[in-house]
Amino acid sequence: MTGDLAARVRAFVDAECIPRECAAHVHGPAAIDATLAELRPLAKAAGLYLPQLPQAQGGLGLNWEQRAAVFEEAGRSYLGPAALNCAAPDQPNMISLLRQGTPAQREAWLGPLAEGRIRSCFAMTEPAPGAGSDPSMLRSRARRTSDGWVIDGHKWFITGAVGARFAIVLAQTDDGPTQFIVAMDNPGVQLVRAIPALDPFAIGGHGELRFNECHVTHDAVLGEVGQGFVYAQQRLEPARLAHCMRLLGRARRALAFARDYVNQRSSFRDRLADLQQVQAMVADCHIDLHASRVMTLDCARRMDAGLPVKTESAMTKVFVSEALHRVADRAAQLCGALGMSEDAPVALILRELRPFRIYDGASELHRATLGRRFLKTPEGDPA
Structure with a gap:
C-alpha cells in the first residue's frame, strides 16, 4: 500500500x-x-x-x-x-496541537491548519544572548496578569513567519518555559522583516519578530505551564526525522539531474560518464543516499515502536544533513558551470541543503552531546 x-x-x-x-x-x-x-x-x-x-x-x-x-x-x-x-513548520505544529492542545485550541487552530486555510510558525530562536542551540538561554518572558499573560521578547530566523496566522511561542515564566499560541494579528506582535537567507524556498520565509506587551488570554497556553522545554524536545526529534525524509528527495533529484547531464555531455572526445572520477563521485552519492535512508528508516521504526530516539535521532540528523549536502555538492560539481547557475535546479537544491547542518541543532552541538553521552556508557554503547 x-x-x-x-x-x-x-x-x-x-x-x-x-x-x-x-x-x-x-x-x-x-x-x-x-x-x-x-x-x-x-x-x-x-x-x-x-x-x-x-x-x-x-x-x-x-x-x-x-x-x-x-x-x-x-x-x-x-x-x-x-x-x-x-x-515544516506546520507539520510539527499540527502534532503539537494534537498532543498538547485543548479541544478548543484544536478547533480554532488545528482544523484550519490541517485544511490548509492558514499557516503557522514556531518561535523559539532569539538573537544573542538569547536562545539558539542552547534553549536554556531563553530571554523572552511572559508574566501573568488577572486575565491572562503578557509576552515580551525578540525572536528571529522564525521559519514560516511571513504570512503565518499564528505562532507557537516559547517564553520564560516564573514557573518555567511555557508555550503560547499567539495570533499574528495580535497588536503586540510585530513582523520586523523577512530575513534573506541562503535557502530560497522556505515556506513563509524566515521572519524576525518582536513581542511588545503582547497580551494573550489564559487559554493561549499550549499544554502545561512550565513544560515548554519538554514539549519542544518532543517536537524536535520527529521534526528532525521528517526533514531527513523530505530532503532525501531533494538530494535525489539533484543527483538525477547530474546523472543525465554527464551521460550526454562530452569533453575531449569522451562522455563525462565514462570517466572513472565521475563514476566514483556518482557511486559516493548513492552510498550517501543509501546510508541516509537506512538510518532514517531505523529511527522511524524505533519511533513507531515507542522506543526513545534521543540518541538515534541526533546521529541520524548529523549524518543525513552532511551526507545530503555532499550529494548536492557533487551533483553541482558534475554539472560544471550549469551546476552553479539557476538555469538548473541543482544550485538551488545545494542552497537548500546547506542550512540543514544548522537547523534543528547544529552538527557540532549534536556531536558534543553525543560524545558526552557515549563516554558515560560502557564501551560507548548508545543504548
Whole structure:
C-alpha cells in the first residue's frame, strides 16, 4: 500500500509540482502561497493530503516508517511537502496541537491548519544572548496578569513567519518555559522583516519578530505551564526525522539531474560518464543516499515502536544533513558551470541543503552531546 502511495506522490510531484516551480518563488513567500493554493485541492482530490495526521483529523494515518517513502517523494520538489500539507513548520505544529492542545485550541487552530486555510510558525530562536542551540538561554518572558499573560521578547530566523496566522511561542515564566499560541494579528506582535537567507524556498520565509506587551488570554497556553522545554524536545526529534525524509528527495533529484547531464555531455572526445572520477563521485552519492535512508528508516521504526530516539535521532540528523549536502555538492560539481547557475535546479537544491547542518541543532552541538553521552556508557554503547 505504501509503495503504491509513494508512486502516486511521485507522479503528482512530476505532473503538478515541478512544472509550477518558477523564479518568482525565490525568496517569494507570497508567490509560493499562491501556487500552494492551486496545488492543495489537487492533492486532496488525489488522496495524498495530510499523510502524517490520523484519519480522524482528515489525514492518511501513516506511521513514521510509512511516511518515509511518501515524504521523500514529496520532497523532490520544494512545493511537494507543502502541497501535501506535510511541510515544516506546520507539520510539527499540527502534532503539537494534537498532543498538547485543548479541544478548543484544536478547533480554532488545528482544523484550519490541517485544511490548509492558514499557516503557522514556531518561535523559539532569539538573537544573542538569547536562545539558539542552547534553549536554556531563553530571554523572552511572559508574566501573568488577572486575565491572562503578557509576552515580551525578540525572536528571529522564525521559519514560516511571513504570512503565518499564528505562532507557537516559547517564553520564560516564573514557573518555567511555557508555550503560547499567539495570533499574528495580535497588536503586540510585530513582523520586523523577512530575513534573506541562503535557502530560497522556505515556506513563509524566515521572519524576525518582536513581542511588545503582547497580551494573550489564559487559554493561549499550549499544554502545561512550565513544560515548554519538554514539549519542544518532543517536537524536535520527529521534526528532525521528517526533514531527513523530505530532503532525501531533494538530494535525489539533484543527483538525477547530474546523472543525465554527464551521460550526454562530452569533453575531449569522451562522455563525462565514462570517466572513472565521475563514476566514483556518482557511486559516493548513492552510498550517501543509501546510508541516509537506512538510518532514517531505523529511527522511524524505533519511533513507531515507542522506543526513545534521543540518541538515534541526533546521529541520524548529523549524518543525513552532511551526507545530503555532499550529494548536492557533487551533483553541482558534475554539472560544471550549469551546476552553479539557476538555469538548473541543482544550485538551488545545494542552497537548500546547506542550512540543514544548522537547523534543528547544529552538527557540532549534536556531536558534543553525543560524545558526552557515549563516554558515560560502557564501551560507548548508545543504548
